[in-house]
Structures are given as structure tokens and as C-alpha cells.
Amino acid sequence: MKSGIFIRFASSSGRSLLSAEWSRLGIESWVVCHEQTFPGAACLLLQLAEHQASAWMPGFDTLGLADTLKLDVSHQEDDLLREIWLTLMNCPVLLEFPSAEELMAAVRIRRNIVVNASRTCLNFHTSAIERPVDCWRHSEETGFVLIPGSPLIDSLKKACQPEVGEQVYAFSCNRATEYVILLAIAEEARTSHPELLSQLQAQWEKKAISFEQFQDVFLNELGALEQPLPMHYYVPGDRVWFRNPDSHSSDVRGFEGSWVFYLGGGMFVNFWKRDQPFNLLSKCIEIHHWSHATFRDAQGELQLDENKVDQLVAETLASPENTARIFERMHRFRDGRGIYAEGGCMDATRETPKYVLAPHSDLIRALQAL
Structure with missing residues (x-):
């Protein structure tokens, strides 16, 4: 299957626009641009050069790209743009524009x-x-x-x-x-x-x-669940769902799973503590411990104690053995809707x-x- 970015109608001005931005960001030499001619239109297929793709994102794993290239995506906007461009051009499925x-x-x-x-x-x-x-x-x-x-x-x-x-x-x-x-x-x-x-x-x-x-x-x-994206393929700005694989705690309203954005640099947004974004490990550990923090309120409604979750997460992360065991259980593609079996919290899709x-x-x- 072709991968990368396909631009169905690419004018000369449009190509110049792209080249100018890649040149400004210093990434133009890493872009492979294939021209494809169709009746009435010249189209472009954009891909990351094969050597860079395999060296920087093995198996389409983008989580370490910023560290590899020393990109400060949290503070430098151009570094964030570099990660967006490079991960998009190495997309494992064809993106059409x-x-x-x-x-x-x-x-x-x-x-x-x-x-x-x-x-x-x-x-x-x-x-x-x-x-x-x-x-x-x-x-x-x-x-x-x-x-x-x-x-x-x-x-x-x-x-x-x-x-x-x-x-x-x-x-x-x-x-x-x-x-x-x-x-x-x-x-x-x-x-x-x-x-x-x-x-x-x-x-x-x-x-x-x-x-x-x-x-x-x-x-x-x-x-899709039937044709999942590579588990660690993320582009900054992706909307991502982490599923709660525990059938009991997922009955607490709002804890069926967690919607987040990928921020780049291996980090996911934390809307509740914006100065403490999640990495993949801490997000998986957090969702795992939802299953250990449920209680019934005075009205008999199932609730979840988030302070207890924070305490359990800290205790787990202090134990390499427990961290590895829990991460192995959670770091699997999720089950289908309504199924709670051997699946983990990882989703097969991204939303853009x-x-x-x-x-x-x-x-x-x-x-x-x-």
C-alpha cells in the first residue's frame, strides 16, 4: 500500500509554496517528491526519504522522533512544525489532499x-x-x-x-x-x-x-480495528482515545476511556493538570488504576476517586517490576465495542x-x- 501524502491537484505555485516552507524549516532535503501526471492535472506523492524514515521512525514509531532530532516541540513552534511535517510524510496509509x-x-x-x-x-x-x-x-x-x-x-x-x-x-x-x-x-x-x-x-x-x-x-x-494504524504512529494534533478495558470502572460516567491529543515529543495532553502531560507509559498506568478506585456515593451511584488513582500511579511507577507488568497488560490494541477480554487501552485509529x-x-x- 502506498504511504505518505498524495496531492491530487498540485499547481506549480502550490509546489513552490511547499518547497519554500520545507526550505525555511530545513527539511527539504529529506522530502522525496514524485510527480504523477493524470489527464488534466499534475499530482504529487510526498514521502520521507527512506533512510530517514527507517532510522528516525522504525516501524512507524514516531514517539522518539523529537528526541532523535533534538526538537523542542514544547517551546519552539518551528520544531513542532518539523515534527508534524516529518510524521505526516511518513504516514503508513496514504493521506490525500x-x-x-x-x-x-x-x-x-x-x-x-x-x-x-x-x-x-x-x-x-x-x-x-x-x-x-x-x-x-x-x-x-x-x-x-x-x-x-x-x-x-x-x-x-x-x-x-x-x-x-x-x-x-x-x-x-x-x-x-x-x-x-x-x-x-x-x-x-x-x-x-x-x-x-x-x-x-x-x-x-x-x-x-x-x-x-x-x-x-x-x-x-x-x-480501523480490522486494519489498525501502527500502535506508536502519532502525528502532533491527532485526537486519540485510550479505552478503559475494565468492565466495572468503565460504568462510571466519563471513565469509559480518555480522549486526548498527541502533543509531539512523546507526550499527550493532560487537560486537568496542563503542566503535567502524560507519556504513553503514565497514561496506560493511570487508566489501569481506574479499576482500583471505584466507590458508591450516598445515592448508590458508582464514582471514581481520582486522588486514589494518583496515589496508586505514583506507587506503581516507583516499582519497575509492577510498572512493566501493568504496561504489558495495557499496551495492547483495545477490544471491540462492548467486549472486555484480553484487549488493552490502545486504539487502532486517529482522528483529524x-x-x-x-x-x-x-x-x-x-x-x-x-
Whole structure:
């Protein structure tokens, strides 16, 4: 199967745009660009040079790329962009884009997701109804919508990115990822597709999009349980689900699994403690210990003691033997829906935003079809 990036319609200006960005980042010599001619169009297949791909990402394992290349993705934006480009061009399945400009926009959106996810700090709660009251209002019929005149971008940041000492609002991890994706797309649309930003603004003044509908409208899914992506293949900006493989604790609302973003540099976002992102090991250990921290509240509802989870995680990580044993159990592809057998917490898929630029924006068409 072909891998890498396929640009279906690549104009000379589009190719020059890509080359200029790769040259600026110092990665142009590592890009292999194959021209493919079809009736009426010249197309491009972009791949990472074979030597670099095998040396830097053996088996499509991207978790150590930043360490290998000494990239400071947390503090240097260009280093983050380098990791995005290099991992995308080494994708194990073919990624298709209708233009070079759309590919550039996709890279910028991934950068926006990582930057905004890193700044997000929330209070985990699956049922509390909280948002800044000066720009958001709530009803059962609409969910949280914007007060007319409240800019979408500013209102999302106010809800998710508190300064030190400011109120931290209640979110589930799923809703948190939706807000970060929406914000990242809106920031891109502000300069590259203002009509899309206007549509997003109008939609969120009328009715919020969430859960399965959000996935359908905004996201594409790569991979499947039957044809999983390589377990350690991540691109900064990927939305990733870690499943709770324990049938008992997964009955606690909000603990069926954990939605996160891959930040690059081997790290995954922690919405609740933004200065303590997870690596793959600590995320697996955390989810494992959900099974040891359940209790019944005064109403008889199953709950989970997160302080106890933190304590158990610390105890496990202090024991190399226990850490290795638990990681081996969790570090497996998850079971299918409704199955709790020998599967672990690792997902087979990644989720990425749809096209945003005119005239190819499947995102704006999905919004218009609502």
C-alpha cells in the first residue's frame, strides 16, 4: 500500500509554496517528491526519504522522533512544525489532499490544536453546567451556545484557557477535545476561509454540535480495528482515545476511556493538570488504576476517586517490576465495542479535521447540510 501524502491537484505555485516552507524549516532535503501526471492535472506523492524514515521512525514509531532530532516541540513552534511535517510524510496509509494549500492549512490546524491543547486547563466533570456567563448560555435543547455578539474564538479561549487564579470550568474530556478542535479550525478559517468562520459563529449562536455529530461533521478517522494504524504512529494534533478495558470502572460516567491529543515529543495532553502531560507509559498506568478506585456515593451511584488513582500511579511507577507488568497488560490494541477480554487501552485509529479551504471544504458542506 502506498504511504505518505498524495496531492491530487498540485499547481506549480502550490509546489513552490511547499518547497519554500520545507526550505525555511530545513527539511527539504529529506522530502522525496514524485510527480504523477493524470489527464488534466499534475499530482504529487510526498514521502520521507527512506533512510530517514527507517532510522528516525522504525516501524512507524514516531514517539522518539523529537528526541532523535533534538526538537523542542514544547517551546519552539518551528520544531513542532518539523515534527508534524516529518510524521505526516511518513504516514503508513496514504493521506490525500486536494491542493498544496489545503495541506498547508492542515499542518497549521495541527499546530493550532497542539498550542491550544497545551494551554487548556479544565475541571473534570461530566454533568456540571459551567461556562463564562458573559459569552455563553445553556439550554437542554441547544447545549452551550454563544450569546449573540460574542466572538467564537475569544469565547472558546475564555472557557478553556484560564490565566493563573481565574475560574477553571467543568468539562468532560470529550467536550474538551471538541472545543480545542473547533478553536484550531476557527483560527485557521479567520485568515484562510472567513466564510467558514462565519458559519461556525452562526452555528454556535444557534446550537452546539457535539458527540457523534461533531465527529461526523468535523473529523476523518484513519485506521480501523480490522486494519489498525501502527500502535506508536502519532502525528502532533491527532485526537486519540485510550479505552478503559475494565468492565466495572468503565460504568462510571466519563471513565469509559480518555480522549486526548498527541502533543509531539512523546507526550499527550493532560487537560486537568496542563503542566503535567502524560507519556504513553503514565497514561496506560493511570487508566489501569481506574479499576482500583471505584466507590458508591450516598445515592448508590458508582464514582471514581481520582486522588486514589494518583496515589496508586505514583506507587506503581516507583516499582519497575509492577510498572512493566501493568504496561504489558495495557499496551495492547483495545477490544471491540462492548467486549472486555484480553484487549488493552490502545486504539487502532486517529482522528483529524476535514478539509477547510474553498472550494474543497467538506467541513463547510457538512455544516450547511445540518
